[in-house]
Structures are given as C-alpha cells and as structure tokens.
Amino acid sequence: KNEVEQSPQNLTAQEGEFITINCSYSVGISALHWLQQHPGGGIVSLFMLSSGKKKHGRLIATINIQEKHSSLHITASHPRDSAVYICAASALGKSSGDKLTFGTGTRLAVRP
Amino acid sequence: ETGVTQTPRHLVMGMTNKKSLKCEQHLGHNAMYWYKQSAKKPLELMFVYNFKEQTENNSVPSRFSPECPNSSHLFLHLHTLQPEDSALYLCASSQEGSVVGRYSSYEQYFGPGTRLTVT
Numbered sequence: 001k002n003e004v005e006q007s008p009q010n011l012t013a014q015e016g017e018f019i020t021i022n023c024s025y026s027v028g029i030s031a032l033h034w035l036q037q038h039p040g041g042g043i044v045s046l047f048m049l050s051s052g053k054k055k056h057g058r059l060i061a062t063i064n065i066q067e068k069h070s071s072l073h074i075t076a077s078h079p080r081d082s083a084v085y086i087c088a089a090s091a092l093g094k095s096s097g098d099k100l101t102f103g104t105g106t107r108l109a110v111r112p
Numbered sequence: 113e114t115g116v117t118q119t120p121r122h123l124v125m126g127m128t129n130k131k132s133l134k135c136e137q138h139l140g141h142n143a144m145y146w147y148k149q150s151a152k153k154p155l156e157l158m159f160v161y162n163f164k165e166q167t168e169n170n171s172v173p174s175r176f177s178p179e180c181p182n183s184s185h186l187f188l189h190l191h192t193l194q195p196e197d198s199a200l201y202l203c204a205s206s207q208e209g210s211v212v213g214r215y216s217s218y219e220q221y222f223g224p225g226t227r228l229t230v231t
Contacts, residue, residue: 033220040224045220099168100157
C-alpha cells in the first residue's frame with residue numbers, strides 16, 4: 001500500500017463543474033504538496049501547505065492534519081485545467097533536503 | 113534561460129551505452145533532486161543534493177551515478193541500463209535551509225524532464 005493515496009484515479013468533468021481530488025497519507029508530514037503535470041511531462045507546484053487552507057485563483061487546497069487528509073478543489077473548471085494532479089507528502093524529521101513521497105496522480109479531463 | 117532546464121529532452125540508448133543527463137537551475141537554489149517517473153507508477157525520488165552534498169540515495173542501482181559539481185548543475189550518468197529503466201527523468205530544485213533535522217518543507221521547481229528509452 002502506497003503511503004500516499006489519491007482518489008479518484010481518473011476524473012472527467014464538464015466545463016464549469018466544481019471538482020474535488022482527495023489525498024490521504026499514512027506518514028507524519030511536515031507539509032503536503034499539490035502538483036500539476038501537463039501532457040509532455042512538465043510539473044508545476046500548485047500548493048504547499050501544512051495546515052488549514054490555501055487559495056490561488058480558482059484552486060483551493062485544504063488539509064486536515066488529524067485525519068491525514070487533503071483535498072484539492074477546482075471551481076468553475078475549464079478545459080485548460082485538464083492535467084494530472086499529484087499530491088506529495090514531505091516526511092517529518094528528515095535531514096536537510098526534502099524527501100517527497102508521491103501519490104499516483106489523478107488524471108482530470110474537462111470537456112467543453 | 114530561467115527556471116530549471118534539462119538536456120536532452122529525449123534520449124534513446126542501448127544497454128551498453130554510456131550517456132549523461134544534465135540539469136541546470138537558474139533560481140539560486142541550493143538543493144537539487146533527481147526523480148524517476150515510470151508509466152503507471154508514482155514519481156520516485158532518486159537522489160537529493162543539498163549544498164552540493166548528496167543527502168539522499170533512495171536505494172538507486174549503481175548504474176545510475178549522480179554528480180553535482182556546484183549548486184546550479186546536476187548530472188545523472190547512465191551506464192549499462194536495462195529496458196525497465198525507460199522512464200521520464202525529472203530534475204527539481206528548491207531553496208533549502210541548512211539546519212539538519214529541520215521540520216519544514218520547501219516548494220520545488222521542476223524541469224521539463226528527459227524522456228529516456230533503453231533499447
């Protein structure tokens with residue numbers, strides 16, 4: 001069992017829909033990262049959070065440390081949001097240098 | 113050039129070849145990472161360098177040999193690879209603190225990756 005689990009694995013939505021992607025982790029973390037990977041491979045960091053909630057444009061990320069759960073929400077989805085969304089947990093108490101454990105990703109397709 | 117660059121973007125090599133992947137970051141960061149992304153598997157951390165010192169080797173086979181001559185450049189030397197090593201290899205960088213045992217994480221900036229095919 002992977003230490004970081006995401007659901008769903010695949011998601012198809014109609015343009016304008018509200019989207020939620022979930023991430024559960026089983027390790028103690030110092031932070032939870034949400035990443036976006038477009039076709040071709042490039043990865044962009046969307047959020048890094050260790051508590052509460054962060055918002056950037058139409059994207060919202062929340063985390064519940066007690067429940068070891070994080071969600072990524074996309075409001076008013078658009079076809080350009082189509083990508084793979086990956087959550088990654090940064091382990092606690094490590095030596096210098098960040099060691100991330102990744103989920104398998106959620107492939108999102110937004111139809112016009 | 114800005115951000116994190118990787119060369120080559122695509123590489124096809126035979127199992128007896130020796131090749132190198134190059135990563136360069138123009139962000140002034142002091143930590144650099146190599147990741148492997150195989151089809152239908154999560155991203156896997158391979159190596160971490162912090163202030164040019166290797167701080168993590170995630171049980172990577174010796175046919176992969178990293179080199180970090182300075183904080184801006186990271187190489188991955190490849191030799192006698194296997195077909196199962198075919199994957200997307202991603203480099204990333206971040207600005208890390210230098211305190212051992214710190215309890216914080218830093219945003220990572222990724223390069224576009226090198227798509228490697230081993231024949």
